[in-house]
Amino acid sequence: xxxxxxxxxRKAAVARVYLMxxxxxxxxxxxxxxxxxxxxxxxxxVTQPLNxxxxxxxxxxxxxxxxxxxxxxxxxxRLGISRALVSLDGGNKKPLKEKGFLTRDSRVVERKKPxxxxxxxxxxxxxx
Numbered sequence: 001x002x003x004x005x006x007x008x009x010r011k012a013a014v015a016r017v018y019l020m021x022x023x024x025x026x027x028x029x030x031x032x033x034x035x036x037x038x039x040x041x042x043x044x045x046v047t048q049p050l051n052x053x054x055x056x057x058x059x060x061x062x063x064x065x066x067x068x069x070x071x072x073x074x075x076x077x078r079l080g081i082s083r084a085l086v087s088l089d090g091g092n093k094k095p096l097k098e099k100g101f102l103t104r105d106s107r108v109v110e111r112k113k114p115x116x117x118x119x120x121x122x123x124x125x126x127x128x
Contacts, residue, residue, distance in 0.1 A: 003062075004088050008080025011108055013068025017080030019088065022060025024050075028077065029065050042074040049082040049101050053092055079104060 001021050008015040026033040026046065037043050050056045061081060065073050082101040085092045096102050110119040117123060 004084050006080045006083035006087060008076040008078065008083060008104075010075040010079065010105055011068050011072035013072035013076040014066055015073065015076035015080040016064040017077065017084050018062040019059050019081070019084040020062075021058070024057035024059065026061045026063070028063045033063075033077075037070065037074055039070075042070060045074045046077050046081070048078055048099070049085055049096055052095055052099055052101070053085060055085070075105065 003018040003020045005016065005018050008017060028036040033046055034043060037046060047056060050059070061084075063077050063080065065077065067073075068076070078101060082096050086096060086102065093102070112119055
């Protein structure tokens with residue numbers, strides 16, 4: 001089987017995911033994902049779609065990540081892996097969609113407005 005690729009995005013993070021047959025090795029930017037994502041929660045987030053389909057040791061995954069913070073990157077990888085699994089087999093779509101792994105979370109930081117210290121915060125009002 002040739003590599004199946006998909007893109008996952010979250011906030012400013014972009015993950016290009018390449019899925020191929022293998023033994024369950026996940027590589028992120030040339031490192032093992034356990035080394036790249038230090039927190040156990042982030043490791044769990046990355047492997048959620050594979051755990052849902054009981055496919056943790058069936059595929060090797062190579063990920064190129066750029067932009068964003070570590071949490072956004074983990075969620076971008078999760079979306080990319082989910083999309084790659086769906087393009088591999090359409091039967092995977094229903095269980096992944098029920099868990100919400102195929103929904104792109106489009107929330108991003110609101111821009112700062114002129115004349116204000118932050119996006120919505122205002123300077124203290126003085127009547128006199």
